[in-house]
Structure formats: C-alpha cells, structure tokens
Amino acid sequence: MRSSSTLGILAVLSGALAAAGLALAPGAAAVSPGTATATYDCGSWGGGGATLTATQNGTAATITITSAVKTPIAVGADQIGATLTMAKAGGxxxxxxxxxxxxxxxxxxxxxGPLGGTVASGDRLNSFFAGTALKMVIFGVTVNCDALTSQSPGPFVFG
Structure with a gap:
C-alpha cells in the first residue's frame, strides 16, 4: 500500500512539473508587421508594387511575395526558383x-513562396538596399528585381 501511494505522489509531481514546463515554454515568435509593400523594377519583365507576407516560428521564417510583375507565359507549379535578399539593420x-x-x-x-530563411530575434529586415533584392529563375532565364522603395509600413521585425 505504501508503494502505491508513493507512485501516486510521483505521478502527481511529474504531472505538475510537466504542466509548469509547458507554461514556461517559449511560444512561437512573432514578426511585425506581418505584411508590407514595396515597389520593384524587374527590367524587361516589368515592375510595380508587391506585397510581402512574413511568418516566423522560432528562428525559421518564411516570406511570400505577390507582385505586379506578370509572367509573359504560363508557368507550372513550383517552377520558379527564387532568392530574396533582405538588408539587415546594422549591416x-x-x-x-x-x-x-x-x-x-x-x-x-x-x-x-513561401521562401524559407533563418532569422534571429530582433532582426529588422528590408528588401530595399543597393543590390538585387529578388532573383527569379524561370525556365533557365534569370530575372533580377531591384527594390525601388523601402517597405511600408516598415521593415519586418522578428521576435
């Protein structure tokens, strides 16, 4: 009888410790703002406004881009290889x-997108900098897009 009461006490303590651990576990980090806009120039492919949507889960982040740039031909699913380079405040x-x-x-x-990358807490990222912000490879053709404006309402700030 004594051993079953000891087991009961251990079970209650284990449950309490597990609950405390969950209560103290860090939640998913948040990025702010979740959506921003900017203007891009993609050379002969055109240009215009684009919407960038960011998400974050710990140090993993994704960005999806919906742009005014139009594809001159039909493109199948998952055929555009893309690299988005974002300037980090402070260098x-x-x-x-x-x-x-x-x-x-x-x-x-x-x-x-979503395009995947790694971020650190406190990163302030903006696609506006001296260089190609977005590079797309479509059927072997490289399309370089330069950001003409800073993101509005501001850079993505990762938590």
Whole structure:
C-alpha cells in the first residue's frame, strides 16, 4: 500500500512539473508587421508594387511575395526558383530561398513562396538596399528585381 501511494505522489509531481514546463515554454515568435509593400523594377519583365507576407516560428521564417510583375507565359507549379535578399539593420543580409509557386497563367501576377530563411530575434529586415533584392529563375532565364522603395509600413521585425 505504501508503494502505491508513493507512485501516486510521483505521478502527481511529474504531472505538475510537466504542466509548469509547458507554461514556461517559449511560444512561437512573432514578426511585425506581418505584411508590407514595396515597389520593384524587374527590367524587361516589368515592375510595380508587391506585397510581402512574413511568418516566423522560432528562428525559421518564411516570406511570400505577390507582385505586379506578370509572367509573359504560363508557368507550372513550383517552377520558379527564387532568392530574396533582405538588408539587415546594422549591416549584413538575410537570404530567403525556395522553388514554390502556384500554377500561373500567361499575363498573371507572379506569386512566389513561401521562401524559407533563418532569422534571429530582433532582426529588422528590408528588401530595399543597393543590390538585387529578388532573383527569379524561370525556365533557365534569370530575372533580377531591384527594390525601388523601402517597405511600408516598415521593415519586418522578428521576435
């Protein structure tokens, strides 16, 4: 009888410790703002406004881009390889990559992502800097896009 009461006490203590651990576990980090806009120039492919949507889970982050740039031909799902380079406040860059897009009809606005990358708490990232912000490779053709404006309402700040 004594051993079953000891087991009961251990079970209650284990449950209490597990619950306390869950209560103290860090939640998923948040990025703010979740959505920003900027203007890009993609040379002969055109340009215009784009919406960037960011998410974060710990040090993993994703960015999806919906742009005014239109594909001149139909593009199948997951056929656009993309690299988004973002300037980090204080120096350096963070790079987001992937080959993820929905099927796109000819003359349809390009949507790319989610592109994956790694961030640190406190990173302030903006695609506006001296250099190519977005590089897309479509059927072997490289399309370079330069950000013409800073993100609005501001850079992505990762938690």
């Amino acid at each position: 350096g860059t963070r790079v987001f990559t992937g080959k993820k897009n929905p099927p796109l009809a000819a003359n349809q606005s390009v949507t790319i």
